[in-house]
Amino acid sequence: MTTSAPDTVLITTSAPRRPSHPHSGRRGRFEPYVLIAPTVLLVLGLMVIPIIIVIVYSLFDNVVTNQNPQFVGFANYVTILTDPNFWNAVSNTLIFTVASVVIHMIIGVAFALMLNSKLVHALPGRSSARSTSCRGSSRHPWSPSCGGCCLDPSGVINYVLTTLGALQEAVPWLATPATALLAVTVINIWSGYPFFMISLLAGLQGVPTDLYEAARVDGAGLIRQFFSVTLPALRPVLYSMALLDLLWTTQQFTLIWATTGGGPINHTEVVSTYTYKLAFNSYQFSLASTSAVVILVASLFVAIFYVRQQKKASQF
Incomplete structure (x- = not known):
C-alpha cells in the first residue's frame, strides 16, 4: 500500500501597504505649478506687466512729467501716425531691414555652399578648415564701434580706396x-x-546626396541642381532665418546709436532710435509708449506668421 505525499499549498503574502499620506495626492497635483512658478513670475515681471504699463501710458498725456496725467484715448496714436519723422524712421527701417535680410541670405548661402563644396571636402584638414572659418567669422572685428572706426575718414576703408x-x-x-x-x-x-x-551649412549637411546623384543622372548641371535640389531642401531653414532676421533687424538699436545716433539729419533714424529720442531726449514718454505699441503690433504680425510657418514645417 502506497501513500502519496500530501499536496503542499504555497501561500504568498505581500508586504503590508503603507497608508498614503492624506496630502500626497494634493502635493502631486500642485508640484508642476510650483516648478514653473519662477519662470511665470519672470515672464510676468519682465514682459507682461511692462507691456501692459506701456499700453496704459500710451492712452494718457505725458505720464512722467505730468503729476496728474489726463486720459486722451487714441490722440497719441493720431499724433504718431501723422508725424513725418515717424514715417521717415519707418522708411529707413524698411530699407535697412530688407537690404540686411536679403544680403544676409545671399552671403550665408554662398559661404555655406563654399564650405560644403567638394573642394573643402578634398582638403586634408577639412574639419579644421570649417571650424576655423566658422569660429573666425563669428569673432570678426566688425562690431559697431570697430565698424565706425573702419569707415572713419582716416580709417581702413578710405585708406585702401584712396591708395587704389x-x-x-x-x-x-x-x-x-x-x-x-x-x-x-x-x-x-x-x-x-x-x-x-553656420545655420545654412547645418541645413546643407542634411540634404541627402542621393538627390544630387539622381539629378546628375537626369543631366542636371550645377545651376539646375542648386535651384531644383538645394533651394527646396533649404526652404524651411531660409524661411525661419529670414523671419527671425526680420524681427531682429527691425529692432536694431545698438548699431545705429553707436555709429550715427540716427543722424546725419535723421538719414539713419529708425523706429527704435525714434522711440528712444522721444522718451529720453524730448521726455515725451506717452508718445514714446505709443510708438513702442505700434512697433509691438507690427512685430506681432511677423511673429504670428513665423509660428504658422514653423507649424507647417513640423507637419512634414
Whole structure:
C-alpha cells in the first residue's frame, strides 16, 4: 500500500501597504505649478506687466512729467501716425531691414555652399578648415564701434580706396547723408552673416546626396541642381532665418546709436532710435509708449506668421 505525499499549498503574502499620506495626492497635483512658478513670475515681471504699463501710458498725456496725467484715448496714436519723422524712421527701417535680410541670405548661402563644396571636402584638414572659418567669422572685428572706426575718414576703408585711386579724397561715410544709411547697413550685414552661414551649412549637411546623384543622372548641371535640389531642401531653414532676421533687424538699436545716433539729419533714424529720442531726449514718454505699441503690433504680425510657418514645417 502506497501513500502519496500530501499536496503542499504555497501561500504568498505581500508586504503590508503603507497608508498614503492624506496630502500626497494634493502635493502631486500642485508640484508642476510650483516648478514653473519662477519662470511665470519672470515672464510676468519682465514682459507682461511692462507691456501692459506701456499700453496704459500710451492712452494718457505725458505720464512722467505730468503729476496728474489726463486720459486722451487714441490722440497719441493720431499724433504718431501723422508725424513725418515717424514715417521717415519707418522708411529707413524698411530699407535697412530688407537690404540686411536679403544680403544676409545671399552671403550665408554662398559661404555655406563654399564650405560644403567638394573642394573643402578634398582638403586634408577639412574639419579644421570649417571650424576655423566658422569660429573666425563669428569673432570678426566688425562690431559697431570697430565698424565706425573702419569707415572713419582716416580709417581702413578710405585708406585702401584712396591708395587704389578709387577715391580722390577720404569720405566720411557715416557723416554724409547720401552714404550714412548704406554704411550702417553694410556694418549690420558684415556683423550678422556668420550666424546665417553656420545655420545654412547645418541645413546643407542634411540634404541627402542621393538627390544630387539622381539629378546628375537626369543631366542636371550645377545651376539646375542648386535651384531644383538645394533651394527646396533649404526652404524651411531660409524661411525661419529670414523671419527671425526680420524681427531682429527691425529692432536694431545698438548699431545705429553707436555709429550715427540716427543722424546725419535723421538719414539713419529708425523706429527704435525714434522711440528712444522721444522718451529720453524730448521726455515725451506717452508718445514714446505709443510708438513702442505700434512697433509691438507690427512685430506681432511677423511673429504670428513665423509660428504658422514653423507649424507647417513640423507637419512634414
